[in-house]
Amino acid sequence: MSEVEVRDLTVEYQTSVGWLPAVAGASLDLRAGQITGLVGESGSGKSTLALSLLNAVPAPGRIAGGTIEVAGVGDLTRLGGKQLRKARGGAIGYVFQASQNSLNPLKTIGRQLLDLGRSHEVGDLRALIARAKDLANRMGLDGDRVLDSYQHELSGGMRQRVGIVFALVLNAKVLILDEPTTALDMLSQASVLDIVRKVHDENQLSTLIITHDIGAISEIADRLAVMYGGRIVEDGPLLEVLRRPTHPYTKALIGATARITGDVDGARALPGRPPDLTTVARAGCVFRDRCPFAVEVCAQTEPELHSFDSERRRACHVEPSTVLTGTTGTPAAVGEPA
Amino acid sequence: MTAFARRLAGKLAAGLVMVWVVVTFTFFLVHALPGKPGDVQYEQYIQSGMNAEQAAAKVKAIYGYTSHDSMLSQYGGYLGKLLHGDLGQSISYSGVPVSHLIWAALPWTVIPVLSGLLVSFLIGVTAGVVAAVRRSSRWGGLLTVSGSLFAGVPAFVLALLLLVVFHTEWNLLPDAGTSDIQYDPGWNLPYIGSVVQHAVLPVCAYALLSYGGWLLAMKSSVVSVLGDDFILASELRGIAPVTRARYIGRNAILPLFTVLALSFGVMFAGSFFIEDTFDYPGLGDLLLKSIGTRDYPVMAGAFLLITVSIIIANILADLCYTLIDPRVRR
Numbered sequence: 281m282s283e284v285e286v287r288d289l290t291v292e293y294q295t296s297v298g299w300l301p302a303v304a305g306a307s308l309d310l311r312a313g314q315i316t317g318l319v320g321e322s323g324s325g326k327s328t329l330a331l332s333l334l335n336a337v338p339a340p341g342r343i344a345g346g347t348i349e350v351a352g353v354g355d356l357t358r359l360g361g362k363q364l365r366k367a368r369g370g371a372i373g374y375v376f377q378a379s380q381n382s383l384n385p386l387k388t389i390g391r392q393l394l395d396l397g398r399s400h401e402v403g404d405l406r407a408l409i410a411r412a413k414d415l416a417n418r419m420g421l422d423g424d425r426v427l428d429s430y431q432h433e434l435s436g437g438m439r440q441r442v443g444i445v446f447a448l449v450l451n452a453k454v455l456i457l458d459e460p461t462t463a464l465d466m467l468s469q470a471s472v473l474d475i476v477r478k479v480h481d482e483n484q485l486s487t488l489i490i491t492h493d494i495g496a497i498s499e500i501a502d503r504l505a506v507m508y509g510g511r512i513v514e515d516g517p518l519l520e521v522l523r524r525p526t527h528p529y530t531k532a533l534i535g536a537t538a539r540i541t542g543d544v545d546g547a548r549a550l551p552g553r554p555p556d557l558t559t560v561a562r563a564g565c566v567f568r569d570r571c572p573f574a575v576e577v578c579a580q581t582e583p584e585l586h587s588f589d590s591e592r593r594r595a596c597h598v599e600p601s602t603v604l605t606g607t608t609g610t611p612a613a614v615g616e617p618a
Numbered sequence: 619m620t621a622f623a624r625r626l627a628g629k630l631a632a633g634l635v636m637v638w639v640v641v642t643f644t645f646f647l648v649h650a651l652p653g654k655p656g657d658v659q660y661e662q663y664i665q666s667g668m669n670a671e672q673a674a675a676k677v678k679a680i681y682g683y684t685s686h687d688s689m690l691s692q693y694g695g696y697l698g699k700l701l702h703g704d705l706g707q708s709i710s711y712s713g714v715p716v717s718h719l720i721w722a723a724l725p726w727t728v729i730p731v732l733s734g735l736l737v738s739f740l741i742g743v744t745a746g747v748v749a750a751v752r753r754s755s756r757w758g759g760l761l762t763v764s765g766s767l768f769a770g771v772p773a774f775v776l777a778l779l780l781l782v783v784f785h786t787e788w789n790l791l792p793d794a795g796t797s798d799i800q801y802d803p804g805w806n807l808p809y810i811g812s813v814v815q816h817a818v819l820p821v822c823a824y825a826l827l828s829y830g831g832w833l834l835a836m837k838s839s840v841v842s843v844l845g846d847d848f849i850l851a852s853e854l855r856g857i858a859p860v861t862r863a864r865y866i867g868r869n870a871i872l873p874l875f876t877v878l879a880l881s882f883g884v885m886f887a888g889s890f891f892i893e894d895t896f897d898y899p900g901l902g903d904l905l906l907k908s909i910g911t912r913d914y915p916v917m918a919g920a921f922l923l924i925t926v927s928i929i930i931a932n933i934l935a936d937l938c939y940t941l942i943d944p945r946v947r948r
Binding site: 331334336338365366367368369370374376380381382383384385386387388395396398399400430432443446447 | 846847848850851852853854855856857858861865868869872942943944945
């Protein structure tokens with residue numbers, strides 16, 4: 281069962297040379313009760329995908345095609361006005377990076393929670409505040425103190441948790457976290473991830489975590505989706521994808537991850553640079569220029585994202601076994617998730 | 619609130635020091651002018667038959683010192699009189715205390731300046747918000763251009779333009795003075811009506827003078843707040859549009875309190891030209907005339923008052939920040 285079903289989603293941005301896709305025909309499920317990690321380099325379209333899950337692609341962007349079915353809400357791409365506004369925050373909670381100032385600097389956290397409640401026409405504001413305090417306490421914050429604080433009185437890790445309070449206080453069942461560990465030190469990273477796992481389990485959420493940190497995500501995610509050039513190139517259960525990557529990009533990404541234990545030289549940087557809107561290939565596979573396995577067909581036909589092994593999907597012309605055993609870009613051993 | 623009181627006390631102390639610096643500076647500036655202040659009068663009194671002692675006493679009454687005293691005791695005399703609220707006596711209006719002249723001129727500057735500020739603030743800030751939100755449309759562009767235009771036109775050009783259009787061409791409004799001569803000054807309707815009628819053009823001049831500044835400042839402030847993370851965050855949380863507009867407005871208007879204090883000073887500077895053009899007997903007019911007649915005590919008094927009001931405006935702006943912005947409050 282899926283809480284969110286994204287089908288053939290295409291998001292375009294207007295540029296000087298016309299409308300160009302940042303997300304091209306992406307399909308993705310957020311399964312009920314599971315944490316999905318979405319990884320990819322900067323510019324791969326993962327943040328655009330996340331924003332479009334709220335139908336909130338900023339101008340000059342637009343959702344050009346596809347559907348986003350959210351359980352209990354319907355197709356988000358067809359919603360507008362008040363219905364859309366209520367779905368944002370009400371059905372789907374969005375958590376910003378810790379480094380971002382996602383709160384009004386002139387109002388206390390508590391007053392902004394009241395603004396949130398009133399905007400969503402919550403009848404019992406006392407209960408809302410009580411729930412917010414409870415959520416905050418469960419995440420290791422002093423609820424009373426935090427609600428009386430201004431944003432500038434909170435640390436990055438505290439802001440991150442307050443952001444989660446805002447995302448969940450209206451009982452949203454879908455939680456989206458954009459780079460939740462970026463700009464935090466290692467200890468805060470670990471604690472934020474623990475907290476995400478905890479609130480996820482306690483509230484039976486469907487969670488999407490967007491990150492470029494494949495190491496962090498491997499600690500808590502159930503499933504992993506890999507994005508490149510606006511396409512989802514591979515996804516499946518986390519352990520299977522990490523242990524047996526079948527897309528050359530996934531394999532290279534895993535190989536590029538530095539580990540705390542072991543030599544930094546064990547990490548291998550990807551050659552070349554990720555494409556942007558104007559340089560992404562129009563025909564054939566978008567990864568072929570950087571792909572050590574590229575064959576002739578890769579330049580002509582774009583590989584389709586197809587299912588295999590029942591639970592997994594990949595978009596590559598090369599055989600999975602070739603990618604897995606290929607000598608080029610050998611991945612270092614992946615640490616066992618906790 | 620004790621923190622607020624401490625802050626207020628600190629600001630006032632700093633303000634007093636600034637006033638003292640300006641007073642000292644003005645005193646020595648006036649002394650640096652060619653022809654020592656007081657000497658001309660002293661000679662006149664001698665020529666009119668006074669003896670040296672009488673003449674010196676008379677000059678001392680006007681200035682608080684004579685040029686025969688040492689510089690330091692002159693300065694001390696001036697400061698001493700000032701501390702008693704005595705700004706000396708006017709030269710051109712012989713024997714009239716400077717403070718009387720200033721008190722008489724003050725309302726004719728302060729009331730039009732404040733009215734003009736209020737009008738231009740309301741219109742300019744509203745237009746600035748529209749110009750920011752609709753910045754890619756034709757209307758937004760036009761508003762921005764109007765802001766740059768009015769911010770760039772000098773006060774005297776603006777005042778003359780108003781005079782030509784509304785008096786010379788259309789003859790809608792009077793061109794000079796504060797009221798028509800036939801009415802008795804006081805709280806009667808015809809007189810007040812006449813005063814309002816005469817004040818329209820100066821107020822418009824003040825308003826147009828600062829309108830552009832408000833618009834441009836508010837526009838850039840709103841544009842920068844619109845790009846802030848928390849505005850996107852509030853959208854993604856489904857915050858109601860009215861509430862979001864309040865978030866934007868309150869955050870965007872903050873930096874304008876500094877502009878408010880500065881524009882108070884700009885308005886006083888503009889009052890020389892505007893009061894001169896409309897023959898309006900305010901502070902600017904008084905100062906201009908006193909410069910023409912070398913009326914040093916009036917000059918020093920007017921300078922002092924303008925400085926003090928700008929310093930007070932700055933203190934008020936700072937205090938506004940502490941009330942509105944929790945990040946400044948401590």
